[in-house]
Amino acid sequence: MEYLASIQSLLEEQSAYGYVCESGVYQYGHLPHIAPEAYSVYTFAPLTKEQLSLLKARLGMELPEAYAAFLSEVSNGMHLFHRCLSLYGLQGKLDRRSGVLGPFDLDIPNCYERPRNADEDCFFIGGYSYDVSQLYMRRGGEQVYYCARRDATPLRQWSSFSVMLTEEIQRLRSIHDPRGVLQVERQKTLPI
Numbered sequence: 680m681e682y683l684a685s686i687q688s689l690l691e692e693q694s695a696y697g698y699v700c701e702s703g704v705y706q707y708g709h710l711p712h713i714a715p716e717a718y719s720v721y722t723f724a725p726l727t728k729e730q731l732s733l734l735k736a737r738l739g740m741e742l743p744e745a746y747a748a749f750l751s752e753v754s755n756g757m758h759l760f761h762r763c764l765s766l767y768g769l770q771g772k773l774d775r776r777s778g779v780l781g782p783f784d785l786d787i788p789n790c791y792e793r794p795r796n797a798d799e800d801c802f803f804i805g806g807y808s809y810d811v812s813q814l815y816m817r818r819g820g821e822q823v824y825y826c827a828r829r830d831a832t833p834l835r836q837w838s839s840f841s842v843m844l845t846e847e848i849q850r851l852r853s854i855h856d857p858r859g860v861l862q863v864e865r866q867k868t869l870p871i
Contacts, residue, residue: 719859721758756782797831
């Protein structure tokens with residue numbers, strides 16, 4: 680889990696601009712210029728063994744080992760740089776009236792909006808808000824692939840989940856100022 684140092688550094692940096700924790704949702708880097716309750720980074724309480732088993736049963740498939748470890752040991756999904764990049768998790772119950780949020784749900788890309796050319800070994804783990812492009816891993820593999828929203832043809836590849844997350848945190852950090860304001864046109868938030 681080499682990516683832990685990158686996550687920790689980002690969270691420490693963003694904490695200087697505000698930090699809130701409520702019902703297992705951790706928000707770092709207040710962005711009042713975007714919205715009164717907007718934050719740059721969201722993390723979520725890791726999944727318990729029971730929740731991870733529930734997720735596997737709901738999806739009807741095994742999760743890639745590295746991603747299951749991320750969900751159960753680090754965070755049940757994550758939103759980075761005001762959702763430029765989101766890693767999906769077990770959404771659970773949302774209560775928008777109370778402001779309790781969750782990660783984007785793994786059900787959606789893996790069960791309901793799966794690209795037609797994605798074979799059964801493709802497991803979608805996240806995506807980019809600019810154009811809803813996606814990230815996936817192959818079950819039993821370590822590589823992470825970037826693809827368009829409706830086409831699983833790889834447009835970019837990383838050797839592991841850890842390499843992808845470390846590189847993407849560094850890249851996205853380099854195009855935002857310390858307060859989380861994007862310094863380039865929005866299309867540049869994509870990894871290609």
